[in-house]
Each structure stands twice: as structure tokens, then as C-alpha cells.
Amino acid sequence: MLLLGFSLNLSNPTFAQDDLLKMLEGEVVREKEVEFVSATFKTTRIIHGQSVEVIAPGNLNFLIQHRFGKINDGFQEFFGLDQATIRLGFEYGIVKNLNIGIGRSSFQKTYDGYLKYKMLQQSSGKQNFPMSVVLYTGMAMQGTKWVEPDRVNYTSSRMLYSFQVLLARKFSNALSIQLMPSMIHRNLVETVEDQNDVFAIGAGGRLKISNRISFNAEYYYQLPGSNADKTYNSVAIGFDIETGGHIFQLHVTNSKGMIEPYFISQTAGDISNGDLYFGFNINRVFTLRKQKQ
Amino acid sequence: MKNKLLIPFLLIFFWSSAFSQDKYFTRTGTISFFSESPMENIEAINHQVSSILDTQNGEIAVSAQMKGFEFEKALMQEHFNENYIESDKFPTATFKGTVIQFDITSLKENEPQEFDVEGELTIHGVTRPIKSKVRIVTEGNLIKGTSVFNIAVKDYDIKIPKAVINNIAEEVKTTIKLNLEPFQR
Numbered sequence: 001m002l003l004l005g006f007s008l009n010l011s012n013p014t015f016a017q018d019d020l021l022k023m024l025e026g027e028v029v030r031e032k033e034v035e036f037v038s039a040t041f042k043t044t045r046i047i048h049g050q051s052v053e054v055i056a057p058g059n060l061n062f063l064i065q066h067r068f069g070k071i072n073d074g075f076q077e078f079f080g081l082d083q084a085t086i087r088l089g090f091e092y093g094i095v096k097n098l099n100i101g102i103g104r105s106s107f108q109k110t111y112d113g114y115l116k117y118k119m120l121q122q123s124s125g126k127q128n129f130p131m132s133v134v135l136y137t138g139m140a141m142q143g144t145k146w147v148e149p150d151r152v153n154y155t156s157s158r159m160l161y162s163f164q165v166l167l168a169r170k171f172s173n174a175l176s177i178q179l180m181p182s183m184i185h186r187n188l189v190e191t192v193e194d195q196n197d198v199f200a201i202g203a204g205g206r207l208k209i210s211n212r213i214s215f216n217a218e219y220y221y222q223l224p225g226s227n228a229d230k231t232y233n234s235v236a237i238g239f240d241i242e243t244g245g246h247i248f249q250l251h252v253t254n255s256k257g258m259i260e261p262y263f264i265s266q267t268a269g270d271i272s273n274g275d276l277y278f279g280f281n282i283n284r285v286f287t288l289r290k291q292k293q
Numbered sequence: 294m295k296n297k298l299l300i301p302f303l304l305i306f307f308w309s310s311a312f313s314q315d316k317y318f319t320r321t322g323t324i325s326f327f328s329e330s331p332m333e334n335i336e337a338i339n340h341q342v343s344s345i346l347d348t349q350n351g352e353i354a355v356s357a358q359m360k361g362f363e364f365e366k367a368l369m370q371e372h373f374n375e376n377y378i379e380s381d382k383f384p385t386a387t388f389k390g391t392v393i394q395f396d397i398t399s400l401k402e403n404e405p406q407e408f409d410v411e412g413e414l415t416i417h418g419v420t421r422p423i424k425s426k427v428r429i430v431t432e433g434n435l436i437k438g439t440s441v442f443n444i445a446v447k448d449y450d451i452k453i454p455k456a457v458i459n460n461i462a463e464e465v466k467t468t469i470k471l472n473l474e475p476f477q478r
Contacts, residue, residue, distance in 0.1 A: 016347075017389040017412070021354040024345045027320070028356060035360070039375050056367030173381045211376045212454070242376075244457040245368075290365040293338050 037122040040132060040170040041178075043247045043283045044091060044099070044116075046204040046218045047236040048258045052132040052168040052178060054118045055093040058289025063089040063103065065258050065281045072274040080278060087258045091116075092288075101138075105258055112259050114138030114162075122170060134166040140261055157188035160261035164202075177205040182220065184265045193228035198265040200233075212242040216249070220264050227265070234267040238279075249281040315348040315397070317436050317473035324357055324469045326444070328462040335369065335461065337362040344471050346436065351395025353410070355388040355469070377451050378417055386416045392427060400431045410440065416449040436473045441466065 041051035044061060055061050069083030077083060089103030089112075097118035104111050120133040140160040146153045161184070168178035180202035189196055204218030220234040238251025254269030254276055255262065269275035322342035328335040339361040346353045359380040364370040374380040390412015399406055405428035414423040425442040443464040446453065453461050 016350070017352050017354065017391070020345050020347060020352055021356070021387060021389045024343055024354045024356050027318070027345075028343050039371055059367055211379070243454075244460060285368050287366045287368070291363065291367055291370075293363040293365060 032125050034123050034127040035125040037124070037132070037170045040122070040168050040176045041206055041216075042214060042240045042242055043249070045249065045281065045283075046178065046206065046216050047238050047249060047251045047253065048255065048263055048279075048281075049180065049202060049204060049218050049220070049236075049260070050116065050134070050136050050164060050166055051204075052118065052134045052166045054097055054099045054116055054134065055091050055285065056291070057093040057096050058287065058291070059093050060286045060288050061091045062284045062286065063087070063091070063281060065089070065279070067107070067253075067256060067258050067277050067279040069277065070269070070274075071252075071276045071278060085256070085258075097121075103259070105262075107257055107262065109143035110140050110160075110259065110262075111143060112138055112140040122168075131167050131169040134168075136162070136164040136166060138162045138260060140259055154188075159187045161185040162260035162264070164260070174208040175205065177203075179203055180220075182260065182264055184261050186261065186265070191228050195226045198226040199223045200264050202264070206240065214240045216240055216251070220267075222265060230268075231265065232267045232270055234263040235271065236263075245284060247281075247283040249283070251279050251281075252276050253279060316476035317346045317348060318476040319344050319471055319473045322355070322469065322471040324362075324467065326362075326465045326467045328465045330460055330462050332457075332460040335364070337364045337370070337373070339363070342469070342471070344473065345476065346392070346438075346471075346473050348395065348397045348436075351392035351408075353388075353390060353392055353412070355471075357386050359384055359386060377453070383416075383418045386414070388412055388414045388423070390423070392429075397436075400429055400436065402431055405430045405439075414444075416444070417451055419449045421448055432472075434475060438471050438473070439469070441468045443467065 041053045044053045044055060045051055065087040067085050069077055069080030071079045073080055085105065085107040087103055087105040089101060091099050091101035094100055099116040102113045115137050117135045118132065119135055120129060122132045123129045142158045162182065164180050164182045166178060166180045168176055170176045182200045182202055184198040186196050200220050200222045202218060202220040206214045206216045208214040217237045222233055232254060234255045236251050236253035238249055241248045254271050255267040256277060257263050257266060320343045321340065322344050323338060323340050324342050325338040339357050341361045342355060342357045344353065344355040359378045360374060362373065364373065390410055393409040393411060395408060407426055407428050410425050410427050412423060413420050425440050427438045427440040429436060429438045444467050445464050446461065
């Protein structure tokens with residue numbers, strides 16, 4: 001009987017170790033903390049539009065964005081590759097959740113600057129919040145020469161403003177969806193029929209197909225009546241490819257411009273006509289200020 | 294006759310079971326790891342490691358949340374979680390094992406005592422046996438232990454793409470420091 005008693009308890013060390021591990025896990029669960037969702041998207045853009053991702057404080061993202069000419073311009077134009085337009089941009093994490101960015105597009109020689117603020121982050125655990133909310137405000141200035149130099153031209157006429165609220169939810173490791181109600185304000189428009197204010201609602205998302213590759217798409221529905229000339233809703237689809245330090249984004253879209261005032265309110269590409277532009281972005285993050293550990 | 298055997302039997306049964314006041318615990322242990330390669334060095338530290346030590350039999354359990362590892366570069370931390378460790382699938386790393394021939398009476402305040410530790414380490418969903426040495430001192434009512442060992446990244450099914458194969462060492466030097474205090478429960 002005594003021997004049986006001894007053997008029951010001393011013969012199985014892993015059983016007692018499991019008990020110990022369970023006891024430990026019980027202690028840890030007691031103090032469940034808030035868990036914030038990270039990496040809803042791989043980078044700060046879904047394709048050309050803003051995603052809810054912000055650059056970490058002290059880090060700098062260098063963006064080289066290319067948008068080529070129309071693929072249906074044919075072989076002579078090398079399917080649009082001959083007409084490359086480029087945007088160079090920098091975005092910097094000033095403090096946690098706040099980014100400032102600047103850039104210049106060769107298209108219409110446009111200079112742009114913006115602020116992006118992550119107001120709320122999706123979280124689970126002790127504090128449950130269903131989505132991330134980011135506020136975006138940008139302004140852009142066209143640098144092209146005046147069409148009518150003899151007329152009184154105002155610098156303020158060159159200005160374009162954009163405002164967005166980005167709402168995104170990471171549904172799973174693979175799937176994230178975002179909604180972006182947006183507004184563009186143009187100081188000067190061509191005719192009386194064109195509106196200075198353009199309202200739109202964008203929707204986009206990403207689907208990870210491997211740890212480092214995702215399929216992204218975005219669509220901006222422009223409320224009708226904003227422009228005298230026919231403009232179309234911007235559609236873009238593409239892939240994000242993440243290598244050690246870079247994120248490459250290859251895509252196809254019906255928009256020629258790469259900043260909000262252009263692709264949201266001035267998309268002239270008719271998809272049924274095959275007006276598609278190939279583009280690719282390179283994102284490179286530099287750590288200027290290290291995080292405290 | 295039966296009664297005379299029953300009480301000693303019960304005493305021995307309960308004495309050798311898990312009911313014991315001699316457990317030590319921490320929730321603020323640290324694990325740091327260091328990967329050295331010609332391209333870059335990777336270093337991270339987790340300040341919220343939990344552990345329980347049963348001083349009666351030397352059994353020890355350690356648990357660490359992968360998302361608790363802090364890196365100097367935010368992007369490195371994101372890649373660690375998203376691509377390498379896949380923290381959403383495998384949030385915790387655990388160790389369960391035994392400090393061989395652990396004897397609480399042999400511990401001293403200023404002179405570290407060295408013991409062998411053996412057990413199973415689980416990272417990224419893969420469990421492997423592991424052996425190491427631990428140096429233990431006491432400080433007041435604390436039991437402080439330190440152990441340094443290497444972890445082979447490949448052993449735990451952590452995939453490294455060819456593009457960055459020169460950036461990550463094959464063996465990562467790992468250091469664990471635990472300051473355990475008597476477990477009040």
C-alpha cells in the first residue's frame with residue numbers, strides 16, 4: 001500500500017510539470033491586458049490611397065511611386081511604360097500615432113503635404129474596440145505654368161485639399177477591410193458646373209496570400225454631379241510584396257494621379273475602354289530614432 | 294491493523310503530492326536574445342516573463358508572450374511577430390523542466406550555485422528537449438537564477454527567406470533572468 005502510494009506520485013514527473021505550467025498560465029490569464037492589433041496593412045498605403053497604418057515614432061518611410069501611361073496606348077508607347085510619372089515622398093513618425101508627410105508628383109508638378117493621426121486602435125482583451133480610426137488631412141499645390149498668363153492669377157488657385165476618415169478592421173491574420181469617407185476641396189475649378197467640393201466614399205482591403213505577399217484592392221465612389229466632364233470612380237488592384245526592408249506594391253488602376261485630389265475626383269480612365277495604368281511603389285523604412293526597450 | 298497503516302499512508306500520499314508551500318513565482322522575469330550576423334545584429338528583450346519553481350523537487354515552468362519582445366526597430370518587431378514567429382498562431386513560448394538535484398539549502402547569498410536544467414522548450418508550436426546550466430543565488434527572500442543557452446532557429450520551424458539569410462544567425466544566444474519570490478496563493 002505504501003509502495004503504491006509512493007509510485008503513484010513519484011513515477012510521473014511530466015504530469016507534475018504540466019500542473020506547474022497550468023498553474024502558471026492560470027496566473028497569467030488573471031492579469032489579462034489590452035492587446036492592440038498590429039499590421040492591419042503592410043504599409044501606409046492600400047495602393048495609392050491611405051491605409052490606417054502609421055509610421056512608428058522616429059521612423060521615416062521613403063516612397064517612390066510610379067504610374068505609367070495607358071496600357072491601351074499600345075506597343076509604340078510600350079504599353080504606357082514610356083510615359084512614366086513619378087511621386088517621391090517622405091513620411092515621418094513625429095510622435096506615436098502622428099505622421100507628417102511631404103511629396104512631389106511629376107504629374108501636374110504637384111507638391112503635397114499631409115498629417116495623419118491614428119485616433120483609435122483596434123484592440124481585444126481587457127478593452128475591446130472593433131476597428132482602427134485614422135484622420136487624414138492633406139494639401140497640394142500644382143506647380144504648372146498658368147494657362148492664361150495675362151489674366152490675374154492667384155496662387156491660392158493652385159491649391160487642392162483632402163480630408164479623410166479611415167476606418168479599418170483586421171478581421172483575421174489574412175483579411176483587413178477599410179472604409180474611407182473622403183472630401184476633396186479645389187480652390188479653382190474650370191467651369192460653373194464643376195463643384196469646388198467633391199464627396200466620395202472609398203472602400204478597400206487586403207488579403208494575405210502568404211506571410212509576405214498580399215492582394216490589395218481599393219475603390220472610391222464619387223458622389224455624382226461633382227464634375228462637368230465625365231470622370232470615373234477610381235479602381236485599383238495590386239499586390240504588396242514584402243522583402244527584408246522594402247515593400248513593393250505592383251498594381252493596375254484607371255487613375256493617372258497618385259494623390260487624393262487626383263484619383264478621387266479626377267479619374268478619367270474608362271475601364272470598359274481599357275484605360276488602365278500600370279504602376280508600382282517602393283516603400284523603404286529607415287529607423288532614425290530607436291525605440292526604448 | 295488497517296487504521297494504523299491508513300494514517301501514515303495518507304500522510305505520505307499528501308506529502309509527496311503537489312500541495313506545497315515552497316513554490317516561488319515571478320511575473321517580471323526577462324528573456325533577451327541576440328542574433329549576430331555580418332549584415333546586422335538583432336536584439337530583443339521581454340520584461341514580462343512568468344515562471345514558477347517548485348523548490349521541493351526542482352520543477353520549473355516558464356512562459357513568455359511573443360508579442361512582449363521589444364526591439365529597437367519597430368519594423369523588426371513587426372516582422373518578428375508577423376512573419377517569423379507568427380505570434381497570432383503561436384502567441385506563447387513555454388518551458389517545462391527540472392533543475393537537477395535542486396537543493397534550496399545549498400543556495401547562498403553571494404556565491405552562485407550552478408545546476409543543470411533539463412526539459413522541453415516550445416516555440417512556434419514546436420517542442421524540443423533542451424539542456425542548459427543555471428546559476429542561482431539568493432537575495433533576501435528572493436531566488437535569483439540566470440541561464441544562457443543557444444536556440445537554433447531552424448529547430449523550431451522558423452522560416453527565413455533567402456533574401457535575408459545573411460541577416461539572421463543560425464544560432465541565437467538567449468539569456469533568461471528570473472527573480473523569484475515566494476508564491477502567495
